[in-house]
Amino acid sequence: MRRTLSFVAAGAALFFAACGNTGFKKTKSGLEYKIIAGKGNEKDSTFKAGEFVKFNVEFSVKRKGKSDTTLYTTYEGMPTYTMVDTSVRAQLSYMELIPLAKVGDSLDFKVQVDTLINRGLVNPNEIFSKGAVIEGHLTLLKKFKSEPDVNADAMAEFNLEKGKEFNTVKAYLADKKINATQTKDSLFVLVTNPGDQTMKADSGMVATIKYKGVLMKDGKVFDTNMDKSKNHDEPLTVNVGQHMVIPGWDLGLKNFGKGGKGxxxxxxxxxxxxxxxxxxxxxxxxxxDIEVLDVKKDTAKKPQMPMMPQMQQGQGAH
Structure with a gap:
């Protein structure tokens, strides 16, 4: 649970300030917001410091002449949780708005990127460009008095969302008549060539990979090194089991040996x-799509805390 709260707090570190739009109120710190009252609020439905809140949130960058870029959203998946904070740490973030509303309420908020740049909160780049606007929406779903109650609710939500995503993948495979194998980790793997099973791409090994990543929803290729369509075709080296890639890769690669495909x-x-x-x-x-070109033992000295790679904007990930 602490990891969940830390992740939410990190998301909240994207700060927001005033942008002067009609119909929006302003906090003392300068954050503009609009509350959309919910229905059927319970008597004890306001939020106090130290309590916990379950909510959905999303925010995106809108740039003139370009498509919107979603920075973060929970509306299409599992809600998130955090502790209510009324200190100065919450100022100029959507966290500041939570004590102003009630369970069931929704809030809109927005900010000019120029404001964030001028205050030194973001550096101008392709996404946070001058003249752009960050817009967000927040829905307060439930409140809790204790962390054990949060943990129980979060586990129930995770299992529900996990089940939805698992069933979506399973239905896709059935519809496409793909005879993939379900693993104990709720992953599906189709092995067309197992490769050398004495040199499997398992934990403690370094695998050299060619890959193509596709969105299941629409079949769009988001990244590949099998050709130069994404401006890179060099093989990818993966230290398997070191949490340097998404869990689906760490769990899936071990089904293939050197020369394996699937x-x-x-x-x-x-x-x-x-x-x-x-x-x-x-x-x-x-x-x-996976092709394992080579597998070797990982003989490199390990850092005490492996670092997660920073994925490049516009490229997919592994």
Missing amino acids: QIFVPAFLGYGPRPNGAIPANSNLIF
Whole structure:
């Protein structure tokens, strides 16, 4: 649960300030917002510091002449949770709005990217470009008094979302008549060539991979190194089992040996979950064509805390 709260807090670190739109109120710190009252609020439905809130949130960048870029969303997947914070740490973020509303309420918020740049909160780049606007929406679903209650609710939500994504992948395979094998980890793997089973791409091994990643929803290729259509065709080296890639890869690659080929069908909870990544929308089920060119023992000295790779904007991920 602490990891969940930390992740939410990190998302909340995208700060928001005023942008002067009609119909919006303003907090003392300068954050503009609009509350859309919910129906059937209970008597004890306001939020106090130290309580916990379950909510959905999304925010995106709108740029003139370009398509919107979603930065984060939970509306198409599992809701998220955090502790209510009324201190200065919450100022100029959507976290500041939670104590102003009630269970069932929704809120709109927005900010000019120029404001964030001027305050040194973001650096101008392709996404956070001058003149752009960040717009967001927040829905407060439930409140809790204790962390054990949050944990129980979060586990129920996770199992529900996991089941939805798993069933979506399973239905896709049935519809396409793909005879993939379900693993104990709720992954689906189609092995067309198992490769050398004495040199499997399992934990403790380094695998050299060619891949193509496809969105299951519409069949769009979001990244590949099998050709130069995504501007790179060099093989990818993966230290398997070191959490340097998405869980679906760490779990799926071990089904292939050197020279192996096949497909991995990854439910979103074993991929990127609610985090968009380049051309991959949030909560996307993914398909990867895999070719294992080589497998060797990992003899490199391990760092004490392996670092997660930073995926490049516009490229997919592994």
